[in-house]
Amino acid sequence: xxxxxxxISSPKGAPWEFLVVFAVLLLGPVLFRRFGISGIIGLLxxxxxxxxxxxxxxxxxxxxxxxxxxxxxxxLMFVAGVEIDLNLLSRYRRSAVSFGVLTFVLPFAxxxxxxxxxxxxxxxxxxxxxxxxxxxxxxxxxxxxxxLASDPAVATAVGSTVLTDTLxxxxxxxxxxxxxxxxxxxxxxxQIVVGMGALVGYSLFVLPILAGWAFRWFGTERSVxxxxxxxxxxxxxxxxxxFGIEGIVGAFxxxxxMNRLVPNEGELMDRIEFFGGAVFIPVFxxxxxxxxxxxxxxxxxxxxxxxxxxxxxxxxxxxxxxxxARLFHFSRSQAGLLFSLSSAQAAATLAATVIxxxxxxxxxxxxxxxxxxxLVSVLASTISGSRAAEHVALPKGPKPLGTRVVVGVGDPExxxxxxxxxxRVARADGxxxxxxxxxxxxxxxxxxxxxxxxxEIVAVADVDGQVMTIVDRSVLHxxxxxxxxxxxxxxxxxxxxxxxxxxxxASATAxxxxxxxxxxxxxxxxxxxxxATRLGAVRTRLDxxxxxPQSVAGEMARRVSSGSAQRLDDDHADWAQLLAPxxxxxxxxxxxETLAKLPNAAAGLVVxxxxxxxxxxxxxxxSSELPGDERIG
Amino acid sequence: MTAARLRGLLSAAVLAVLLAxxxxxxxxxxxxxxxxxSPRTPNTLTVATAQVPDPGFWAGTIAHPTGGFEYExxxxxxxxxxxxxxxxxxxxxxxxxxxxxxxxxxALSDITITExxxxxxxxxxxxxxxxxxxxxxxxxxxxxxxAARGLRWAVQHDTTLKEVLEESIEPTxxxxxxxxxxxxxxxxxxxxxxxxxxxxxxxxxYAHEAPRQYQVVAQLPSExxxxxxxxxGSRNTEAVDSAIRRFTADGTIKELAQRWLHADxxxxxxxxxxxxxxxx
Numbered sequence: 001x002x003x004x005x006x007x008i009s010s011p012k013g014a015p016w017e018f019l020v021v022f023a024v025l026l027l028g029p030v031l032f033r034r035f036g037i038s039g040i041i042g043l044l045x046x047x048x049x050x051x052x053x054x055x056x057x058x059x060x061x062x063x064x065x066x067x068x069x070x071x072x073x074x075x076l077m078f079v080a081g082v083e084i085d086l087n088l089l090s091r092y093r094r095s096a097v098s099f100g101v102l103t104f105v106l107p108f109a110x111x112x113x114x115x116x117x118x119x120x121x122x123x124x125x126x127x128x129x130x131x132x133x134x135x136x137x138x139x140x141x142x143x144x145x146x147x148l149a150s151d152p153a154v155a156t157a158v159g160s161t162v163l164t165d166t167l168x169x170x171x172x173x174x175x176x177x178x179x180x181x182x183x184x185x186x187x188x189x190x191q192i193v194v195g196m197g198a199l200v201g202y203s204l205f206v207l208p209i210l211a212g213w214a215f216r217w218f219g220t221e222r223s224v225x226x227x228x229x230x231x232x233x234x235x236x237x238x239x240x241x242x243f244g245i246e247g248i249v250g251a252f253x254x255x256x257x258m259n260r261l262v263p264n265e266g267e268l269m270d271r272i273e274f275f276g277g278a279v280f281i282p283v284f285x286x287x288x289x290x291x292x293x294x295x296x297x298x299x300x301x302x303x304x305x306x307x308x309x310x311x312x313x314x315x316x317x318x319x320x321x322x323x324x325a326r327l328f329h330f331s332r333s334q335a336g337l338l339f340s341l342s343s344a345q346a347a348a349t350l351a352a353t354v355i356x357x358x359x360x361x362x363x364x365x366x367x368x369x370x371x372x373x374x375l376v377s378v379l380a381s382t383i384s385g386s387r388a389a390e391h392v393a394l395p396k397g398p399k400p401l402g403t404r405v406v407v408g409v410g411d412p413e414x415x416x417x418x419x420x421x422x423x424r425v426a427r428a429d430g431x432x433x434x435x436x437x438x439x440x441x442x443x444x445x446x447x448x449x450x451x452x453x454x455x456e457i458v459a460v461a462d463v464d465g466q467v468m469t470i471v472d473r474s475v476l477h478x479x480x481x482x483x484x485x486x487x488x489x490x491x492x493x494x495x496x497x498x499x500x501x502x503x504x505x506a507s508a509t510a511x512x513x514x515x516x517x518x519x520x521x522x523x524x525x526x527x528x529x530x531x532a533t534r535l536g537a538v539r540t541r542l543d544x545x546x547x548x549p550q551s552v553a554g555e556m557a558r559r560v561s562s563g564s565a566q567r568l569d570d571d572h573a574d575w576a577q578l579l580a581p582x583x584x585x586x587x588x589x590x591x592x593e594t595l596a597k598l599p600n601a602a603a604g605l606v607v608x609x610x611x612x613x614x615x616x617x618x619x620x621x622x623s624s625e626l627p628g629d630e631r632i633g
Numbered sequence: 634m635t636a637a638r639l640r641g642l643l644s645a646a647v648l649a650v651l652l653a654x655x656x657x658x659x660x661x662x663x664x665x666x667x668x669x670x671s672p673r674t675p676n677t678l679t680v681a682t683a684q685v686p687d688p689g690f691w692a693g694t695i696a697h698p699t700g701g702f703e704y705e706x707x708x709x710x711x712x713x714x715x716x717x718x719x720x721x722x723x724x725x726x727x728x729x730x731x732x733x734x735x736x737x738x739x740a741l742s743d744i745t746i747t748e749x750x751x752x753x754x755x756x757x758x759x760x761x762x763x764x765x766x767x768x769x770x771x772x773x774x775x776x777x778x779x780a781a782r783g784l785r786w787a788v789q790h791d792t793t794l795k796e797v798l799e800e801s802i803e804p805t806x807x808x809x810x811x812x813x814x815x816x817x818x819x820x821x822x823x824x825x826x827x828x829x830x831x832x833x834x835x836x837x838x839y840a841h842e843a844p845r846q847y848q849v850v851a852q853l854p855s856e857x858x859x860x861x862x863x864x865x866g867s868r869n870t871e872a873v874d875s876a877i878r879r880f881t882a883d884g885t886i887k888e889l890a891q892r893w894l895h896a897d898x899x900x901x902x903x904x905x906x907x908x909x910x911x912x913x
Contacts, residue, residue, distance in 0.1 A: 059748075063856070115666065124666035179883050356666075360879025363668035363871040 017064060020050050020057045025282045040346065041375060043282050047289015058290065068280075069287025073354065074251040075280040076347050078233035079272060080136070080165060081255020082262050087400070087430045089159035092152060096159025099324040103342045104164045107316030108133035108171075114308050124361040127175045127352060131370070132313040134168035134348035137161060138378055139340045139385035146389045150399075153334035153392070156324070157341035162256070165348050169252055170196065172352050173245040179359045195243025203236045203253035211261055216462050225464070226271050232258055248351045265404065265432040266464035288350060288371075291357065297368040305365065306372035313373060314380060317343045336388025344381035345374050399489050401555045402429030406486060406523070408436045408479025409494040412454035417605045418494035418528035419461035421560065421584065424535060425490065428559040433463045434486060438478035439471045480525065480615065488523040490552065493610075495527050524552040525610040527592060532605050535560060536582035541568040541591060553586045553609045560584060580604055667879070668871030670714040672738050677718040678711035681737035683726035684814065689838020689894045690743060695723045702834075702893040703741040706760065709885060710739075713876050727791040727812070730754070732865060739873065740862040743835055745793045755865055757873040759858035760886055762898050763832040765797045766852040766906060768839065773827055775850045778802065778909060785809075787817045787826035793857060794830045801853055802830075822846055832859070833906065834894050841895045851909040 011019075024046030029039025050057040058065055089096055111132040115125025137158060148154050173196065177188050211232050218224045233254040240250030262269050296302055318339055325335030353370045356362040362370075402425040409415040415435065422433045435458045439447045447469055454467050472478030476493050483491040538561035540554070557565040565586070583604040587595060592608025672678055685691040685698055693699030698721055711719045724735040726742060732753030734740050745763055746756045767775055775781050778801075786808035788795045798808060809826055811817045818839065820826040831839070833852050840847045861877070863870055880886050890897055 118666070120666040128666070179879070358878055359882045360667055360875040360877070362666050363875050365668065365871060366666050 014064065017058060017062065021065060021283065021286060024050055024286050025279070028286075029282070040285060040378065043285035044289040044292060044371065047286035048292035048294065049289075050286075051290035051292070053290075053293040053295070065283070065287050065290065069284045072280040072282070072284025072287070073351055074233060074237050074247055075276050076284055077248040077251040077351060078229075078255040079276050079281070080347050081252040082258050082269070082272065083264060084162055084256065084259060085158055085264065085430055086162075086259050087428075088150075088155040089162055092155040092159050095152065095156040095324065095328045097163060098327060099156050099320065099338065099342075100160030100163030102320035102323055103135070103160060103317055104133040104167050106320045107313050110312035110316045111309075114312050121361075123175050123178055124356070126171060127356045127361055128309075130168045130171035130175075131349045131352040131356070132309060132316065132345070134164050134345070134352070135161065135317070135342045136344050136346035136348065137341055138344035138346055139381045142382070143337065143341065143385055143389055147394045148337070148389055148392055151334065151337065151392060152328070153325070153330045153337045154341065156328070157338050160342065164342075165252065168348050168352065169246075169249040172355060173240075173249050175361070176246050176355060176359060177244050179361070191244055195240065195245045198243060199236065199240050199245065199250055199253055202239050203250065203257040205257075207232055207236060207254060207257040208261060211258055212462055215261065215464070216460055222267070222271070222466075225268050226275070229258065229262065229268060229272055246355055248355070260427050260430070261462075261464070263426065263430060263432040263464060267466045268464045288354060291364055291367050292371060293364055293368060296365055297372065299365070302365050302369050303372070305369035306376075309369055309373040310376050313345060314343055314377060331392070333388045333391035336384055337392060340381050340385030340388055343377055343384070345370075345377040349374060400429035400431070401490050401524075401552065402426040402431040402559060403489040404431055404434065404486055405490045405492060406434045406436055406479055406483040406488040407492045407494065408438050408475050408482070409454065410438050410440065410475040411494075411496070412437065412450050412457055414494040414496055414531070415454060415457050416461055416531040418492045419458060419463050420532055420535060421528055421556070421605060421607065422490075422492050423461060423463050424560045425556055431489070433465045434482070434488070435463060435465050435467045436479055436482050437467060437469045438475045439469060441471055441473055476525070476610070476614075480522065483523045483525075490556075491523050491525045493525060493527050495529050522615055525615055526552060526556065527608050527610060528605060529592065529595075529607075530605040532582045532584075534582050535584055535605070536580065538565040538584045538586075539568050540565050540586045541588070553588075553607065556607065557586045665872075667875035668869075670716075670869045670872040672714070672716055673736065674720070676716055677720050678707065678714065678716045678739075679720045679722060679737040680707045681722050681724040681729060681734045681740040682742040683724065683729060684742075685721065685723065687743070687814070687835070688842045689835060695721055700893065702889050703743070705889050705893065706880070706886075707741055709880065710873070710876055713879070714872065725812070726789070726814075729862060730791060734862070734864055738863070738869065742862075743832055743859055744862050745832065745857045746860040747793055750862070753865060754862040755867050755870045757861035757863065757870060758877045759860045760877050760881070761834055761859045761890065763834055763857045763859045764852045764855040765794055765801075765830050765857065766833040766836040766849050767828055767909070768821065768831050768836045768847050769828045769850050770821060770824070771845065771848045773848070773850070775828065775909070781828065781851075781909065784828040785826050787811065787820040787829045789814050789817050794832070797853065797855070798830050818847070832857070834859070834890070834896075834898050837896050837898075837906075838894050849906050852906045854908055854910060
């Protein structure tokens with residue numbers, strides 16, 4: 001009787017649609033990974049299952065999922081730009097540019113040839129060429145995990161991505177601009193040139209300044225930093241569209257512009273990757289899956305087209321890899337790495353294909369053929385990458401100094417100078433800074449207030465890192481322990497200058513009773529005294545051996561000054577004059593303590609290295625493992 | 634890698650492409666990247682529509698159409714598919730939506746895309762938003778759904794509008810139902826009915842053409858859209874879909890809507906017409 005009164009309607013509306021989409025996000029990748037197939041395929045097929053060609057749970061007229069997918073597409077291109085390692089590009093620019101040109105031009109030419117031979121209109125043929133010419137670094141995480149990130153062939157392929165993706169997106173901008181109707185070639189060219197000029201100017205020069213400013217002023221809240229990043233790429237996408245250029249071009253350039261502000265191992269990048277990987281990018285892939293139509297995909301025409309695309313794309317990429325390996329004397333396995341890293345088609349290819357579809361240049365047959373290409377190229381890239389990686393020798397030599405910098409402070413008020421210096425050193429290497437509050441074992445206070453204050457200073461210093469805490473017997477010891485556990489490449493310890501009351505230098509708190517190390521690497525350490533948000537003149541007063549390339553102080557000086565540090569004479573005595581606000585002076589450890597006693601020592605920054613014997617004493621008997629109960633946050 | 638090996642690799646790749654091109658080129662001659670269109674009558678695009686004239690959408694006569702949104706759209710489609718002639722045939726609306734196109738390649742007749750109709754027809758991507766709207770004689774006020782409920786309604790048979798009227802408005806008196814749109818509007822003019830329901834683009838076109846006879850007082854919230862109907866299983870759907878996407882991207886649809894419907898309906902040009910929501 002009661003049951004008869006209950007009305008249950010069929011599920012519909014926004015909550016139902018979101019439930020369906022999130023079910024695909026949850027199950028699609030998990031199920032496919034179980035069978036060793038990339039999660040991307042699971043999302044694409046999941047999109048098909050719920051879409052109009054499948055169960056029609058998301059109907060053809062639905063706007064919500066395509067709109068969210070559009071946001072995901074912009075996000076994807078932003079991540080592609082922000083993840084690129086500009087340091088590798090800079091270090092291997094000659095080989096990266098050569099390989100970038102080859103690996104773009106050959107598949108592009110073959111793709112255009114295929115398009116014209118099939119009787120396609122010129123715009124469609126050119127767009128096909130450009131989408132085959134770009135690549136996505138699908139196998140890079142695996143190659144990186146194999147310890148080959150700094151292999152010259154890997155660096156060359158990673159660096160070339162900037163070039164290929166930029167060229168592909170410029171071609172896309174030209175093609176999309178040409179669809180605008182009844183304009184002359186000159187009008188289109190002028191529009192693209194002016195638009196690209198405005199976009200590059202905004203993304204690479206204005207945006208980093210605005211974002212840096214926003215990070216400094218609003219950056220204490222983690223969510224705000226994330227929203228700043230989202231706003232940044234949306235603003236660049238909007239500017240691109242104002243000039244009739246596709247928004248993804250703007251999002252990609254915003255990523256390049258923000259690259260230095262968002263280090264790859266930083267907290268903000270972690271958040272960008274988390275939300276991108278969990279929601280935005282998968283939603284884009286699901287929205288692409290809505291176009292998937294198996295009845296079209298298995299047609300002879302689709303498979304024939306896919307075969308052509310595969311031959312043109314992978315053939316062009318293989319030839320480019322072979323020629324480059326010959327030019328730069330790479331081994332056969334390194335040539336395999338070049339091919340593996342440059343052959344996978346995903347982000348830019350999918351983006352250009354979807355836009356070609358939206359512009360009416362491509363039919364769903366072409367889209368489905370490209371999806372087959374993506375599937376095959378991802379498999380080819382993964383398999384060839386793992387095979388080649390087995391035969392490439394691991395690169396020797398230490399990681400760059402700024403890869404991971406731990407800044408240990410006992411008093412947050414002393415942190416600004418060390419954090420500013422750490423940011424400069426890390427940014428030069430695309431690295432990350434880990435701020436660390438060391439609470440003395442005997443401290444009678446809760447570190448909450450100090451942590452909050454340090455978080456504020458971290459934001460003012462424009463450092464992208466979550467503040468950690470450790471209880472330890474000294475700042476130096478605590479910083480070294482965290483440094484070892486995090487595989488830091490540099491540890492900076494912020495010390496007070498002499499006139500600050502109650503301050504004890506870190507070196508003075510060193511424990512007695514030196515013992516041998518347990519074998520885990522101990523990072524180099526420098527002590528920073530003074531405060532500064534901007535760095536001015538850089539000077540060195542180091543012994544000759546400290547100016548050698550392997551010297552930590554010399555390395556830091558070179559990075560901070562971009563190689564233009566002023567070297568002071570041994571008999572220089574007018575130190576007070578040199579400690580102007582923002583000026584940085586790199587000195588030996590003894591001189592550092594002397595300078596710290598000068599009346600105006602806090603105005604500039606004095607950086608001195610810590611003697612090896614002291615580091616050995618501090619770390620004697622330590623394990624690189626941290627007991628969990630000692631880590632507060 | 635030796636120079637000879639490199640040359641061999643290069644030659645193999647080029648040969649493979651050429652071979653594949655040859656095979657596919659023979660198999661699919663004339664198939665473009667955006668899909669190919671095969672008309673029933675050589676070199677002619679045959680389009681079915683329910684009535685000419687149809688203000689805003691078709692002007693002139695069936696034998697000599699002279700303009701209108703859908704007529705111009707048909708001309709652009711013929712041009713894109715490289716067809717020199719355009720032929721228009723008249724087919725009653727209720728037959729069109731049941732899949733009878735009178736031998737035409739496609740139907741362009743203010744047809745709203747629905748799942749029920751898709752059982753008899755293939756639909757292209759949509760080209761225009763078409764929420765239901767309320768048209769009255771100037772001076773009649775329709776402040777809310779309750780006011781609308783008490784009006785005497787007229788609506789066309791076999792349209793989505795009839796269902797919307799019955800489900801969203803629920804008139805207190807039985808609506809007058811006519812086979813043709815012109816009869817519905819005649820009932821309004823002659824005061825046999827004091828409100829009619831039309832797709833918004835059509836309503837705006839009527840009100841623009843005869844403002845003393847018709848006024849669009851409200852629209853109902855809806856995701857309804859107009860699409861081109863093709864015979865079920867048509868091989869031309871892909872090409873028509875691509876053409877509609879192209880016309881949307883290059884501004885053709887916007888240009889035609891502004892010229893013939895006097896409003897850019899896709900870009901919020903009908904926002905001046907208030908949306909009537911059921912507050913219950």
